[in-house]
Amino acid sequence: MVQFILRRIAIAIPTLLIISFLIFLLQVMLPGDPALALAGEDPSPQAIAAIREKFQLDQPIPMRYLTWVANVLQGDFGMSIRTGLPVRDMLIQRLPVTFQLALMAMILAVLIAIPGGIIAALRPNSPLDYTVSSFTLAGVSVPNFFLGIMLILLFSVTLGWLPSGGYVPFASDPLGSIRSLIMPSIVLAFATSAVLMSHTRSAMLGTLNQDYIRTARAKGVSEPLIVIKHALRNALIPIITLGTIQFGELLGGAVLTEQVFGIPGFGKMLVDGVFSRDYSIVQAVVLVQAIIFLIVTVTADILYAVANPKLRHQ
Template sequence: MINFLAGRLAVAVPTLLLVSILVFGLQKLLPGDPALALAGEDRSPEIIAFLRAKYQFDQPLPVQYWSWLSAFVQGDFGLSIRTRLPIGTMIAEKLPVTIELATLSMLIAVAIGIPAGIIAALWRGSILDHAVSLFGLAGLSIPSFWLGIMLILLFSVSLGWLPSGGYVPFFENPLGNLKTMAMPSLVLGAASGAIIMRHTRSSMLTVLKQDFVRTARAKGLSEHVVVVRHALRNGLIPVVTLGTLQFGQLLSGAVLTEQVFGIPGFGKMIVDGVFSRDYAVVQAVVMCAAGFFLLMSLLADLAYAALNPKLRG
């Protein structure tokens, strides 16, 4: 297991380094000069030259990259050009929002996807199977921003049950928090639930054909015991891995969903940073998102190894 962890970490470090190079380099290809945006209406040559020197925009790209990466590795994410606030503080404020949204979305996805996938596998070819498969196809096909708008029209505009957007901290108003997070969590949970459902169905169909399941039935065990104790335990192993990766994607930030509902999380933060040419914010958020995803990938591998004794060694 130690060798396994060392191997995964040996892959993660170069991956993060590659991500840092890509996000830094691609941002420099964006049109516009951040110094001009910062100068505002008073775009005198002196002000522009001062801003370029202050934020090292006048330095060669390798120098800019090394200066940023060195500070980032030491935990100094820099200051936001737009707000003048420490980026680490901004991330600390946005991270709990994104974690809550990802957790609620994942709970909805698991509550929908796993039971639906099991039902579809046990009654393969039936009306239930076709209905569940239709749900999965719809969940994968419907754009999240369109579903979000439709939910707003239904539950906010027509029925008036839920607020159309915004965010209320949980400890200030728990009920208000759940109301503001209900629709965005459902939007993200529906898409992830469809993916989990399809993989659960496929995995269960494969396991139900295995010899150990036939042996369990030949021993006279009830169908409930065969499914729950034998088939389900082995069928959910790849689903656990998939769910962990899905959670990592949700932690990386759901850009469109957060924009539609005005959720102040990672997704909205990176969009605001791109539009304002706030390079330091975009770089920090993307690096944190990549780190979260790699961490979830590592946890997924550990969970797979824990659930599958063949992989322990």
């Protein structure tokens, strides 16, 4: 098992190098000259040159890549071209916000999806099953921003129960912080749970028809134990993988949802970075997203092996 984990991590390292190089290249290939953008109106050639030198835009590309990687490894993501502040500080500020949002959305999604999927699978083609299917369809088709706006209209504008946007840091006011993220987590959980639920349903339908379920019934095992211990335990093996990857996607930042609710998270940082052509920010955000996703994928593989005895013993 330890060997499996180590091997899985070792495979991730070259992937990470390739990704980092691509992110860097993409950046170089973007149209527009950041030095020109920074220099303001009617710049003198000297001013442009100075800016180029300051941000090392005058160096050859491989050199710039190596410098960048070396800096990143030391936790230095460079300075924001716009604000002149260290990108690292922005990351440290934004990541916990997105992490909290992703966690809340994921918990909510699992709480809806797993029981919903089980119930649908226990009574296939019943009204309950159709309700679950409709929910799934709605979940994957209703756009996030639309649902977000509707929620704001209902809970903030009409009822006045929840703040319409913004974020209260968890450390200063935990309850207020959770309150501030309730609506965005519902929005994110809606789509996430829809996918998770339909997979839970089909995985449960699959395991409930297995021979070992019949064996358990023949032993006299009670129905709840058969569903939870025998069927769900096996259905969870693919579900764990899916859920982990979904969590990774949520951690990558919800661009639209954060925008709608004005949450200073990771997704909003990316959007702002792109709009202001702030290369170091975009680079840093995309790189961190890639790293998060790699970690999540490796975790998913490891969890899959932990949940599946057949893999554990290989």
